[in-house]
Amino acid sequence: MRPREARRRGTVAVLVSLLGLSVGQTVAALPAAAAAPPAAPTVAAAQDQAARAIARSLSDSAWRARVQHAALTADEVPVTALADRADKDLKSTLTAADHKIAAAKGLDAGIGSLLRLRLGDHAMCGALSAGKLPWVAPATTDDHATTIVAYDVRGRAHALDARHAPARPVYVVDIDGSKALAAGLSVLNRQLRHYGLDSATPAPAPKADATRKPQAQAAAAGGFWTTRISAVELSDDEEPWIKGDAEIYTLVTGFGQDGAVRVDPVDMPYLDNDGTVYRPGQILVNWSNYKYNLADAVMMEEDGSTNYRDLAKAIATALLTITDQGTYIPLVNAILDAIPNDWWTDDPDYVDSWYTLASSDNGTRYGARGNGWMTVEPYFVQQF
Numbered sequence: 001m002r003p004r005e006a007r008r009r010g011t012v013a014v015l016v017s018l019l020g021l022s023v024g025q026t027v028a029a030l031p032a033a034a035a036a037p038p039a040a041p042t043v044a045a046a047q048d049q050a051a052r053a054i055a056r057s058l059s060d061s062a063w064r065a066r067v068q069h070a071a072l073t074a075d076e077v078p079v080t081a082l083a084d085r086a087d088k089d090l091k092s093t094l095t096a097a098d099h100k101i102a103a104a105k106g107l108d109a110g111i112g113s114l115l116r117l118r119l120g121d122h123a124m125c126g127a128l129s130a131g132k133l134p135w136v137a138p139a140t141t142d143d144h145a146t147t148i149v150a151y152d153v154r155g156r157a158h159a160l161d162a163r164h165a166p167a168r169p170v171y172v173v174d175i176d177g178s179k180a181l182a183a184g185l186s187v188l189n190r191q192l193r194h195y196g197l198d199s200a201t202p203a204p205a206p207k208a209d210a211t212r213k214p215q216a217q218a219a220a221a222g223g224f225w226t227t228r229i230s231a232v233e234l235s236d237d238e239e240p241w242i243k244g245d246a247e248i249y250t251l252v253t254g255f256g257q258d259g260a261v262r263v264d265p266v267d268m269p270y271l272d273n274d275g276t277v278y279r280p281g282q283i284l285v286n287w288s289n290y291k292y293n294l295a296d297a298v299m300m301e302e303d304g305s306t307n308y309r310d311l312a313k314a315i316a317t318a319l320l321t322i323t324d325q326g327t328y329i330p331l332v333n334a335i336l337d338a339i340p341n342d343w344w345t346d347d348p349d350y351v352d353s354w355y356t357l358a359s360s361d362n363g364t365r366y367g368a369r370g371n372g373w374m375t376v377e378p379y380f381v382q383q384f
Contacts (some may be wrong), residue, residue, distance in 0.1 A: 039240040043175065046100040047138035048149075050115055051173040052095040054079065055136035055151035057086065068128060071119045071171060076244075079173070101175060106309030109184050114175040126306055128169035137242060139174035145240050146184040172241075175245040177302055178269065184308040185265060191309055222383035224288035227360055232268075233277045234351065240357040245272045245303040249350065252285050253331040254295035254298040258323035261331065262289065268299075284376065285357060291357040292328040298336070299351040299372065330355050332368075 001180045063086050070077040082096040098113045120137070128134060135158060139148035145162040150170050160166055201263065216249065233250075248271040256262035264286070269276050285295050322331070332353045352367030354374070364375045 002373075003147070023103065035349050039045060041102050043101050044138065047102065047115075047173050048098040049100075050079075050094055050097040051138040052155055052174060053090055053134045054117065054171065055153060056155050057083075057090045058134065058136070058189045058220060059153040060087070063087070064133075067117070067171070072116065072128065074123060076112060076116040076118045076174075076176065078115070078176075080113040082117075104307065105180060105184060106307040107180070107187060111179070111183050114180055114274060115317065116174050116176050117171050117227040118174065120170040124167075124169040126166060132169055134169040134171050136171045138246065139172050140240060140242055143240070148240065148242055164241065171346075172244070173242065174244055181247050181249070181267075181302045184302075187308040191313075193284055212249060223381050224286060226283045226287060226358060226379045226381055227285040227359065227361060227376050228379035229280055229282045229374050231277055231279050231282050231364075232271070234274050234372040235370070239247065248303070249300055250284065251298045252295055253298065254290045255266070255292060255324050255328070256289060257291050261322045261324075262288065263331075283379065283381075284374075285359070286381075287359045291324070294328045294356045296330055296332045297354040297357055298332055299353065299367070300334050302350050303328050330357075 019152070034178055036276055054067075058067065065081075066082065066086075067077070068084055083091045083094055094115060095113075099109070099116050102109060102111050117136075119125065124134075133153065135150035135152050137148055138158070140148055140162070145189065147159045148162045149157050151158050158168070225231075248268045249261050250266045250268060252260070252266060253263045265284070266284055268282070270280055287293065322329075332355055336350065336353070351370075352369045352371040354365055354367055357365065357376070360378060362377050364373055366373045
């Protein structure tokens, strides 16, 4: 699946996780920052390097059989680990590619291997099991690609139709999107705190008072109101067969109890297939974190090679002007327009957005871009 919408000005992906900005706040120790980073290895180049090396290694029949068994019995194969007992040169090449990927994404060196190998399409299982020699292709981040490149055991490149899976089995070299996203969000949050951009934690609410707003009364009563997703569906969009499952998450934006801009990321790992209605019962908004009874939601897909350290620098310089004016201000456009295209190494995709979600909303809300819908309901979380 890969539900997505056309990119808009560098479309913000992981964007502003737990971002807080207040009047008079400055960026601590911000380097000549948001300047474009120097040229560095890209995720695409590292994946291409790995794909060539794996393709050549398949000339070894014993190793080829191991890879085939792994690819037929698992959706994704941690190929660097699998290569531990293979040729030392292959292991070295894949380890080097893993290091380049981590560096290109601004991730900590200790993240471990991100490279994954998978069969390009389930329809290829028969040919692979029958002994057809597979090719190996690096994953693409281009939604509009018409051709992709795959390598054979001699390292020769072959052009394949990106819209129609070939009869020949093709292994795809990709990265573990879930692992990369989790590590990236950790780096982003840490960097934002370093720059002094984390939102202050609201003080505990005092005892119930009839003059206080419902959210505060709920907190005093030992619980809080939320908006819960009872159903969600994303629409279809034709894409290259080489793409894997989506990594969807939503950024909930608004003003925190301290009046600072706040953005809370909500992971949606169940959204794997377009055209499917999911009923997660997932909490989208915790209203006790917000000053107003309105918030916005920006749904994103991690689909590229975001450099999270560069992203934190860009956020620090782009959103300093957003402050609480005493009334709710929609933040979707500010988020989508604030940052220029060149702060991505590749772009994650903007899926859809929901303006002014209210704490009282109870029903189906369609995204502004027409790429999805959610049915939401108020839900009270009671403290034990």
